[in-house]
Every structure is written in structure tokens, then in C-alpha cells.
Amino acid sequence: MSYLLKAGLVVTFDKSNNPVAYNADVLVEGTTIAKVANDIEAPAGVKVIDCTGKWITPGMVDLHRHVWMSVLKGSHGDMLLSEYLITSSWTVQPDLTPSEIKIGQLAGCLEALHNGVTTVLDHFHGMHSPEMADAALEATIQSGTRVVFCPSRASAPTKLLPEWEFEREAEAAEWQWAQLKEWAKRDRGRLSAGGRVMLGLAYDIVAPWNIPQSQEALKEARSWPAAIITAHVVQGPQIKTWKDADLLGPDVVFSHCNVLSHRTSPEDEMWTALKENDSRVASTPVDELGMALGNPVALEAVKRGVKSGLGVDASSINGGDMFSQMKIILQWQRGTEADKILTSGAEEPSHTSWVASDAFRLATLGGAEALNMSHLIGTIEEGKKADLLVFDAQSPNLAACEDPFRGFVFHASDADIEVVMVDGEIVKEGRKFTRFKWASVARDLKAAAEGIRNRWPKEKLDRLWKEYYAQKGTPHF
CATH class of the missing domain: 2.30.40.10 (Urease, subunit C, domain 1)
Known part of the structure; x- marks a missing residue:
């Protein structure tokens, strides 16, 4: 119409x-x-x-969301990152069924639309079997959301203690690359009619010891072409690793980048690498602050000329709306700058440096720019x-x-x-x-969530974390 x-x-x-x-x-x-x-x-x-x-x-643009995790809503809001990884990402997550992934993905897309988010960069890290991958993509297309669908090329650990083991890595790499290449053949990564869903890649495994392998992998993805390549950066050196491996570019979106909040020099090498290579930053301030990832850097990125936007991350941790993210990033930036003035004894300014339209831009045009889609959306x-x-x-x-x-x-x-x-x-x-009756979706979502909780009760997860923490302490990322 x-x-x-x-x-x-x-x-x-x-x-x-x-x-x-x-x-x-x-x-x-x-x-x-x-x-x-x-x-x-x-x-x-x-x-x-x-x-x-x-x-x-x-419509608002979300630069970093794990969409399927709506099926775990309310599970992780009081956790630190390390606790969340041990008791969810590396244990519960690989155990999910395709039907649980599918209803989580559908509900997650509808949650985004309900909150006015029309475009999502989906870092899909639930790709633990071909059936889970197909289920997630099917639900994404059915939802009607505009999505850059970025499946994660990785495998789950097969053992956490006494040492991590990844016995299924070779098998996962084989079928995941085959699946990604098959999707890429669909109208050069246009996964739905009209291209409302586009193929990207989530690739968190670039490290100094696998640079040649990573270079080959990203060369392959860019030949499809992958719309966006995305990766997590928290407090680690990944930006420098990507730079040294010549992997940065305008198709790269790094999520979080909290390590940059302490790098204040105008000539800092990580900030310089992002700007010179036109790579982008996705901030998720609510969970970054709550899970002790570090301080959010979206507006600092704006100040430095690095394209940036906002995301929700996982609605198992916080709400699926961008209103909270806008408020938090704006007020955190204001408060941080005001604190520096107050503690230095400098003269207070007559007006705030950041205003509401700056946050509005992060959630709309800023996100569109970061996805190389500002010619299509964002205004x-x-x-x-x-x-x-x-x-x-x-x-x-x-x-x-x-x-x-x-x-x-x-x-x-x-x-x-x-x-x-x-x-x-x-x-x-x-x-x-208009496409779905929410009551029906909610019924299936609640049933799936209950099934997961029955298999992984809180007591079991608490014991797992205590055992890991007693032997290994807190992992750092």
C-alpha cells in the first residue's frame, strides 16, 4: 500500500x-x-x-543486539560479564534447541519493532547447528524487521575446567563457512525479498596467533560481499590487532570499545586507527556500565570524528528499547565532563556541551551511517x-x-x-x-523460557560459577 x-x-x-x-x-x-x-x-x-x-x-537503528536472547529475558541483569559468560554464553546457549532459538529470534525482532527500532545489526551468536541457523534466519525474515544478520563464526567450548577445550571447532568451522557461502549466493547476500535482511559476519576470533587465517576469512566475507563485519571489543587490544593485520575498514563495527575510555591522548593509536580506516563503534551504555565492561564511548567517538551509534546488546540483561540507551549515554557523558570541571576547579560553562539531539542522532542517523546505510535510512x-x-x-x-x-x-x-x-x-x-498476534508469540516464548530454566535451574548455574571462580578466578576480556 x-x-x-x-x-x-x-x-x-x-x-x-x-x-x-x-x-x-x-x-x-x-x-x-x-x-x-x-x-x-x-x-x-x-x-x-x-x-x-x-x-x-x-525509525531507530540498533548497532549491536543479540536478538535471540529475548528468550532468556530477565536472566542476567545482576551479573558481571565474567559470570554471564560462564553461566550462559558457554553453557546454556549451545544447549538451546532450534525451536527455542526461533521463538527467541522472532520475539526479539518484535520487541525491537515494538520499541521503534526498525533496523538492527544482529550479532547472531546462536549459530551452534545448521538447524539453529536456519531457524533464526527464518524468524528474522518473518518478523518484517530490517536486519543486518551477522552470524558468528565460532564454536562453543566443550569443556571449561580444568582448562578450556574446543573439540568441535574444526567441525563447526566447516559447516558454518559452508552455510555462510550458501547464504551469500542468495542475491549477493540479500537474504529476503527486497533486501530487508542482509548478510553480514560476526567474527570475534582475530588474535595475534591466527592472523593469516583471519585475513583469509575476512577476505572471503568481503567477497560475498558481507554488508558489515562486527566484533566485540571490551578491554582488550583487538583494535590494534585488527590494525596490524590490515583488517580494518568502513565495513567494520566494533561493539563496546570500553578500552578507549581510558585512552585520552588526541594521538592515541587505537582512536587514530578507527578514524583513519573509517571503522565504527557501537555503544550499549546500559549493560556496559552495569556489567563492569567499562565506560561508554559513543559521544567521545563523535568528538573524535569516528562514526558511532547505540545498541541494546541483549534483552536478557536490560530492556529492548533505545530510549534508555539514549538517556544513559547523554547523562553519563555530561556527568563525566562536569566531574572533571568540578574536581579541577575550572570555571563552569554556561551551557552543556551535549544536547538531546546528539543522542537522537546516535539512535537514528548515526546508526545508519555506521551501517553504510545513511543513503537509505536514518532521516x-x-x-x-x-x-x-x-x-x-x-x-x-x-x-x-x-x-x-x-x-x-x-x-x-x-x-x-x-x-x-x-x-x-x-x-x-x-x-x-500487523503480522503477528502477540498473545500467540508470548505463549510460545514463555513455554520456551520455562523449558530452558527447567534444564538449567539457578542452583545449577550458581554451582557452576562457584566451581569455575574457585579454580580460575574472574576471566578478563
Whole structure:
């Protein structure tokens, strides 16, 4: 269908990268924003949506999410990273069934859409069997979300104590590469009709001892071409390792990068490597702070000219919304800079250095730039994809807000989103999904979550962590 969003307040960025908000109509034809202007007459057959008293914004872009982990929601919010890895990533995760992965993936995509996230970089680290891989991709396509689907080329440990062992690594590498190459043949990695789901690669195993192997692997991925190559960096030296191996580039998104928060020199080699190679940073401030990964660096990246955006990471740890991430990154940056001023005795500035539109940009255009998709999404412009949100600006949260950027970042929630559109398709309207009945999804999700908890009760996981910690202490990453 085609749509005319009539008489709304368009909240976006102009071609000079300035935040702007103005009254206009938005005409959507097929998958595309066809026209943005005042008093557009609805062509025949176009559905008109009255947006009087509403905000029309770009859909949000999540640069780092493990989508399938919605099936473990609420499991990890009080854990440090090391505890989470031992009691989930390297134990529970490989034990899941394809059906558990599938419902987690579907529910995770719908959770993103429910919260106004229309594009996700999915670091899919649940690829422990061909059946799990197929199940995740099928659910992703069915959901209607725009996704850069990045399966993780890795295997789970077969033993944690007394020493780590990876006895299935060779077998996993063989079938995973075969699966990735098969997916790459689908219209050069366009995994769904129209390319709403694109193939990428998650590759966390670059290390000084396997540089030739990693160079060959990423050369292979870039030949597909993989839309994005992504990897975790917490407090380790991976950025330098990638640089020394000549693996950086504008298709690389590093998640977290908390190690950079302590590297304050303007000439720091890691920051310089990111900027010179146009590689990007994805911050997930809520869990980075909560799990002691380190301090978030998204706005520091902006200051240094490195493309960056925000992500949720895992909704087993925190909520699946970007509103929390925007608030936390903005207030953390403000607080950190203010603390330096207060403790140094310097004169306080007259205004804050960072404003709400900076956080709004991280969640929209910044994320689009990091995915090399800003020509398609991230702003409301004629010719771009129709990934749009309609907010009820008369809601209890927003009715008194004059500035939509402050309203969006500080006051809005999923309850205020009336319409979510991806690729010109309305996937949520009247606060309900259009492709699925949530009650049915929720029933299957709850059953899967209960099954996992029955196999892996808290007492069992607590014993596992205590045993590991007693012998090994806290692993560092």
C-alpha cells in the first residue's frame, strides 16, 4: 500500500546535518518516501493517516543486539560479564534447541519493532547447528524487521575446567563457512525479498596467533560481499590487532570499545586507527556500565570524528528499547565532563556541551551511517526508505513537550509509538503488530523460557560459577 502521513511534525536532520522539526505531510509510495511537503493531495488508493498532534520520526537503528536472547529475558541483569559468560554464553546457549532459538529470534525482532527500532545489526551468536541457523534466519525474515544478520563464526567450548577445550571447532568451522557461502549466493547476500535482511559476519576470533587465517576469512566475507563485519571489543587490544593485520575498514563495527575510555591522548593509536580506516563503534551504555565492561564511548567517538551509534546488546540483561540507551549515554557523558570541571576547579560553562539531539542522532542517523546505510535510512528525506515512526505527542508523556528532540530522548517510551513502518510496510499500528498476534508469540516464548530454566535451574548455574571462580578466578576480556 501507499500512505499519506498528514499534518504531522517531521523530526529529523537536514542535508547540512542540523536537527530540524517542521510541519509537513509525508507521502509513502511502495517502500519509499516519495514526497515531504505541505498540503499534499492524497493520490487515489492512498491510505491517509491523520498525524495532527503527532511526531513523525525516522525509525531507530540498533548497532549491536543479540536478538535471540529475548528468550532468556530477565536472566542476567545482576551479573558481571565474567559470570554471564560462564553461566550462559558457554553453557546454556549451545544447549538451546532450534525451536527455542526461533521463538527467541522472532520475539526479539518484535520487541525491537515494538520499541521503534526498525533496523538492527544482529550479532547472531546462536549459530551452534545448521538447524539453529536456519531457524533464526527464518524468524528474522518473518518478523518484517530490517536486519543486518551477522552470524558468528565460532564454536562453543566443550569443556571449561580444568582448562578450556574446543573439540568441535574444526567441525563447526566447516559447516558454518559452508552455510555462510550458501547464504551469500542468495542475491549477493540479500537474504529476503527486497533486501530487508542482509548478510553480514560476526567474527570475534582475530588474535595475534591466527592472523593469516583471519585475513583469509575476512577476505572471503568481503567477497560475498558481507554488508558489515562486527566484533566485540571490551578491554582488550583487538583494535590494534585488527590494525596490524590490515583488517580494518568502513565495513567494520566494533561493539563496546570500553578500552578507549581510558585512552585520552588526541594521538592515541587505537582512536587514530578507527578514524583513519573509517571503522565504527557501537555503544550499549546500559549493560556496559552495569556489567563492569567499562565506560561508554559513543559521544567521545563523535568528538573524535569516528562514526558511532547505540545498541541494546541483549534483552536478557536490560530492556529492548533505545530510549534508555539514549538517556544513559547523554547523562553519563555530561556527568563525566562536569566531574572533571568540578574536581579541577575550572570555571563552569554556561551551557552543556551535549544536547538531546546528539543522542537522537546516535539512535537514528548515526546508526545508519555506521551501517553504510545513511543513503537509505536514518532521516526523513525524499527518495529514502520509508522506515518511520509516528508518536502520539498528546500522550501523558509528551503533551507538554515543545521540543521534540528532548521529548524523544528524555520522556518518550514505547507507549507513545502509534505506528511503526519498515520499508513502507506498517508492522505496528494502534500499538498492535500487523503480522503477528502477540498473545500467540508470548505463549510460545514463555513455554520456551520455562523449558530452558527447567534444564538449567539457578542452583545449577550458581554451582557452576562457584566451581569455575574457585579454580580460575574472574576471566578478563
